[in-house]
Amino acid sequence: MLLLNGSGCLDALTAPDVARALDVFVTKTITPLPREGNAPVRIAETEHGMLNAIGLANPGRDRFLQTLPRLQEVVQVPIWVSVGGFSAEEYADTCAVLDGRDEVASIELNLSCPNVDEAPESAAEIVATCRAATELPLYAKLSPATWDVAETARAVEAAGADGLSLVNTIRGLTLEERTLLPTLERGAGGYSGPALKPIALAAVYACARATSLPIVGMGGVRSGRDALELIAAGASAVALGTVLFADPDAPARVRAELDVERSARGFESADDARGIAHRTDARERTDVHANVR
Numbered sequence: 001m002l003l004l005n006g007s008g009c010l011d012a013l014t015a016p017d018v019a020r021a022l023d024v025f026v027t028k029t030i031t032p033l034p035r036e037g038n039a040p041v042r043i044a045e046t047e048h049g050m051l052n053a054i055g056l057a058n059p060g061r062d063r064f065l066q067t068l069p070r071l072q073e074v075v076q077v078p079i080w081v082s083v084g085g086f087s088a089e090e091y092a093d094t095c096a097v098l099d100g101r102d103e104v105a106s107i108e109l110n111l112s113c114p115n116v117d118e119a120p121e122s123a124a125e126i127v128a129t130c131r132a133a134t135e136l137p138l139y140a141k142l143s144p145a146t147w148d149v150a151e152t153a154r155a156v157e158a159a160g161a162d163g164l165s166l167v168n169t170i171r172g173l174t175l176e177e178r179t180l181l182p183t184l185e186r187g188a189g190g191y192s193g194p195a196l197k198p199i200a201l202a203a204v205y206a207c208a209r210a211t212s213l214p215i216v217g218m219g220g221v222r223s224g225r226d227a228l229e230l231i232a233a234g235a236s237a238v239a240l241g242t243v244l245f246a247d248p249d250a251p252a253r254v255r256a257e258l259d260v261e262r263s264a265r266g267f268e269s270a271d272d273a274r275g276i277a278h279r280t281d282a283r284e285r286t287d288v289h290a291n292v293r
Contacts, residue, residue: 049193
């Protein structure tokens with residue numbers, strides 16, 4: 001089972017030891033041109049998580065490419081580049097540039113940022129355009145804020161995606177205690193943290209039933225138990241997000257806790273638990289419950 005970071009939740013050059021504790025490092029989303037992002041205030045804590053409206057702030061594609069060799073030298077693990085844009089062509093142009101870079105193991109297409117205007121094309125259309133531009137593996141990062149995420153997953157699979165990242169943040173709002181005005185300057189922002197886990201589980205479960213694609217499960221992961229639940233729902237890898245802001249030791253801790261959790265349930269490895277939540281046969285359910293007593 002691979003352990004990753006959620007895009008934008010870890011600065012590898014600032015915290016290289018944390019990045020090296022992962023199996024894969026995922027970059028912050030890169031756009032063709034530099035972006036300052038949204039005006040502050042753009043981060044706010046909530047009772048059960050965090051809101052952010054960063055707005056894809058990044059140095060732009062050219063500057064990022066200049067730092068890529070140094071990044072590889074520092075992290076010493078495979079690098080997935082998160083790619084964003086405001087049209088299918090922008091996504092594809094960046095994918096084409098990354099196609100020849102030895103430092104890049106995979107591309108994650110950020111198709112669901114809640115803090116910027118979306119591209120006019122559908123997720124499947126963007127994936128298809130990018131598929132024509134690169135031979136690198138493409139993971140489609142989808143939003144849970146859709147009436148049927150499984151349908152979107154089937155569409156991006158048909159368009160050439162090699163995997164799914166589930167889920168991105170979901171739009172939320174907080175108000176200032178005294179003024180009752182929105183806390184974030186933009187108003188709403190992307191909600192992450194523990195309360196996102198049931199939403200992530202539902203999306204992973206639905207998409208694992210609908211497609212044969214490998215899935216990176218993310219959303220509210222704080223412990224080995226959380227990771228095991230995503231694996232049971234169908235994830236083949238797990239990403240840590242908000243927890244990394246508060247606990248830089250989370251990768252090692254979650255791994256250790258996952259070993260305890262899977263061993264207590266009789267699994268020789270975490271991979272053996274993958275998809276067990278889909279076993280609906282009555283006898284299988286009885287055997288599973290007996291195994292974990």
